[in-house]
Amino acid sequence: MQVKLDGQTRPVNTIFCIGRNYAAHAAELGNALEAEPMVFLKPNASLLREGAPLCLPGYSRDVHYECELVLLVGRDADDIGEDGALSCIAGYGIGLDLTARDVQADAKARGLPWTRAKGFRGAACVSDFVAAAQVADPAQLQFSLSINGEQRQHGDCRLMLFPLPVLIASLAQTYGLRAGDLIFTGTPQGVGALHGGDRLQLDLHGLVQASWQVAA
Numbered sequence: 001m002q003v004k005l006d007g008q009t010r011p012v013n014t015i016f017c018i019g020r021n022y023a024a025h026a027a028e029l030g031n032a033l034e035a036e037p038m039v040f041l042k043p044n045a046s047l048l049r050e051g052a053p054l055c056l057p058g059y060s061r062d063v064h065y066e067c068e069l070v071l072l073v074g075r076d077a078d079d080i081g082e083d084g085a086l087s088c089i090a091g092y093g094i095g096l097d098l099t100a101r102d103v104q105a106d107a108k109a110r111g112l113p114w115t116r117a118k119g120f121r122g123a124a125c126v127s128d129f130v131a132a133a134q135v136a137d138p139a140q141l142q143f144s145l146s147i148n149g150e151q152r153q154h155g156d157c158r159l160m161l162f163p164l165p166v167l168i169a170s171l172a173q174t175y176g177l178r179a180g181d182l183i184f185t186g187t188p189q190g191v192g193a194l195h196g197g198d199r200l201q202l203d204l205h206g207l208v209q210a211s212w213q214v215a216a
């Protein structure tokens, strides 16, 4: 699978996702806060580029949107510290960590992995990416999701429990980052269910926009 950075195609490698990175979202799902970043993965084939038809999995009756800032890793990094962490990010985009909430609730209750809830085809929706050089201060990025013209989520990186350099250094040191990896950085409050025909519009700080329509 591939994404676009400044109009150039880049192959996508691992898709990392961070859970519970905003206090208000953790609270709305009744989750405790974590002492360290909570990480899960999505399969490469779950990627869905901007504008492609968004088809919900037939085995869920409650697929939620989670609008998130997405980082595109530009170079390999294994032992990077927080100070230099942002230097390995090539671009910034916006996306949706789609979640089959009913399937996730069942997995949580039974202590099973989240893969079926979070990793189906089309579960990792991403915009094109703007080059890091065009983002003055990533720590201050804001983003939003509107559905059918009504704003549902607003995110502000200043409210992250684990700021971007902490996330990047933690992933690099534990798993190793590779050029082409994506990092979904967690969703703010306001998640909810998608329905056939919904039109989603995402905006990253006026720098990048993306839209999808849910298949009827």
Ligand code: MG
Pocket: 017, 018, 019, 066, 068, 097, 186, 187
């Ligand atoms: Mg999420």
